[in-house]
Amino acid sequence: MAKLDPAFEPLEKLIGRWESKGRTLNATEDNIFATATFEPILDGKYIQVTGPMTFSSEKAKHVHDSLEIVSYDAARNYPPRRRCCVPWNVQRRR
Numbered sequence: 001m002a003k004l005d006p007a008f009e010p011l012e013k014l015i016g017r018w019e020s021k022g023r024t025l026n027a028t029e030d031n032i033f034a035t036a037t038f039e040p041i042l043d044g045k046y047i048q049v050t051g052p053m054t055f056s057s058e059k060a061k062h063v064h065d066s067l068e069i070v071s072y073d074a075a076r077n078y079p080p081r082r083r084c085c086v087p088w089n090v091q092r093r094r
Contacts, residue, residue: 002039002040002041002042002043002044003040003044004040004044004047005040005043005044005045007072008044008045008047008072010072011047011070011072014038014047014070015038015039015040015047016037016038017035017036017037017038018035018036018037018038019033019034019035019036020033020034020035020036021033021034024055024057031055031056031057032053032054032055032056033053033054033056034051034052034053034054034066035051035052036049036050036051036066037049037050037051038070041069045071046069046070046071047069047070047071048067048068048069048070049066049067049068049069049070050065050066050067050068051065051066052064052065052066053065053066
């Protein structure tokens with residue numbers, strides 16, 4: 001695994017494996033479950049996020065393989081923001 005570039009230290013806490021759950025807007029109970037692995041790539045200047053995400057509904061269950069690339073704008077001095085309309089319960093797994 002590549003080491004995270006020192007300029008991106010604010011993102012260090014993201015590195016690792018995470019499990020999360022949440023719900024879609026009209027759901028009364030959790031119906032989204034995901035496992036995500038965050039790892040530095042390309043000389044540590046980006047973080048690759050991979051893992052399965054399961055969406056369940058009354059009609060079907062859908063499993064998606066997810067791939068995300070996260071960057072950091074050191075000139076603005078803030079980590080990327082994720083906007084989500086529902087709360088997520090996230091737990092780190094090592």
